[in-house]
Amino acid sequence: MILVTGISGNLGQAIFQYLKTHGADVTGGTRNHDGSAQTQTRTLDFDDPQTLALDDVSTLVFVSAGTAEDDVVIGRHQNLITAAEKAGVGHIIYTSLADHGDHLGFALAHRWTERRIQEGSIPWTILRNGLYAELIGQLLTPVDGVITAPFGNRGVAAIPRQDLAEAAANIALAPKKHAGQVYNLPGTRAITAKQVADRLGTDYRPQTMAGLRSSLDAAGLLPFQPDMLMSIHSAASYGFLEDTTDTITSLLNRAPLDPLIIAANSARQVG
Numbered sequence: 001m002i003l004v005t006g007i008s009g010n011l012g013q014a015i016f017q018y019l020k021t022h023g024a025d026v027t028g029g030t031r032n033h034d035g036s037a038q039t040q041t042r043t044l045d046f047d048d049p050q051t052l053a054l055d056d057v058s059t060l061v062f063v064s065a066g067t068a069e070d071d072v073v074i075g076r077h078q079n080l081i082t083a084a085e086k087a088g089v090g091h092i093i094y095t096s097l098a099d100h101g102d103h104l105g106f107a108l109a110h111r112w113t114e115r116r117i118q119e120g121s122i123p124w125t126i127l128r129n130g131l132y133a134e135l136i137g138q139l140l141t142p143v144d145g146v147i148t149a150p151f152g153n154r155g156v157a158a159i160p161r162q163d164l165a166e167a168a169a170n171i172a173l174a175p176k177k178h179a180g181q182v183y184n185l186p187g188t189r190a191i192t193a194k195q196v197a198d199r200l201g202t203d204y205r206p207q208t209m210a211g212l213r214s215s216l217d218a219a220g221l222l223p224f225q226p227d228m229l230m231s232i233h234s235a236a237s238y239g240f241l242e243d244t245t246d247t248i249t250s251l252l253n254r255a256p257l258d259p260l261i262i263a264a265n266s267a268r269q270v271g
Contacts, residue, residue, distance in 0.1 A: 005044055007029065012030075012063040014165030015061055015063070018165055026172075029044025031043065046077070047076060047079070055088075058091070060093070061093045061095075067106065091123045092123070092124045095127050096127060097110040098129060098130040098131070103231065103235040105224075125182075127168055131159070131186075132159065133158040136196075137268075141267045147267075150208060150212055155191055156190055159188075163252060189259065189260075191260045199260060212233060213230060
């Protein structure tokens with residue numbers, strides 16, 4: 001059986017639904033499971049090792065446990081990997097962060113998790129996912145008809161979430177073919193804030209980093225979140241997120257989606 005973690009999130013849910021559609025023996029794990037939403041789900045709380053029952057799992061699609069301080073995320077990931085090893089899970093597929101993501105404020109927990117999996121006893125596949133085109137669109141949402149996010153004039157190799165979900169699902173359907181592989185999966189093209197603005201028919205007038213910091217500090221975010229968001233804007237502004245690859249194409253049974261269209265649609269929906 002295939003188990004997909006984090007199905008209360010968009011990526012986990014998309015992987016889960018794709019596998020169901022293709023007739024896989026799949027179940028989903030979520031810490032918020034109430035026992036009534038779906039028959040093919042189970043409680044899986046990374047903070048509570050007693051919920052991590054994996055004895056019937058042949059392939060574990062391990063979607064990261066979400067944003068928190070590094071020690072919290074690493075502790076959660078350690079719990080799940082240890083439970084998988086004790087249960088004799090046959091393969092782990094981990095959704096990590098693209099190579100160029102080392103400049104981002106949430107990279108450390110991903111790199112630690114990769115190392116822990118690679119040093120463990122279970123065959124593995126690492127998916128180094130690029131930033132979602134949907135996320136970039138949200139960050140570039142116009143305010144009063146103007147995009148002010150400080151993304152500079154460089155590109156971001158954003159990738160639609162659905163492409164990443166289908167790639168992960170395709171690997172889960174034949175994991176042995178991908179054992180020991182680290183796939184770098186940014187988008188196949190880099191998009192700019194100006195391109196998103198042009199597609200929306202709005203202006204792009206980026207504010208300063210100090211202005212962004214001030215607005216984030218006033219937004220009532222969790223303490224670690226402003227630095228994570230600032231790191232995305234800084235890395236994008238100075239061209240550290242624009243490296244592209246065509247690797248995703250080899251993992252899909254179709255052409256990749258256009259990240260500019262996805263990003264613009266996301267910005268339009270939020271706005």
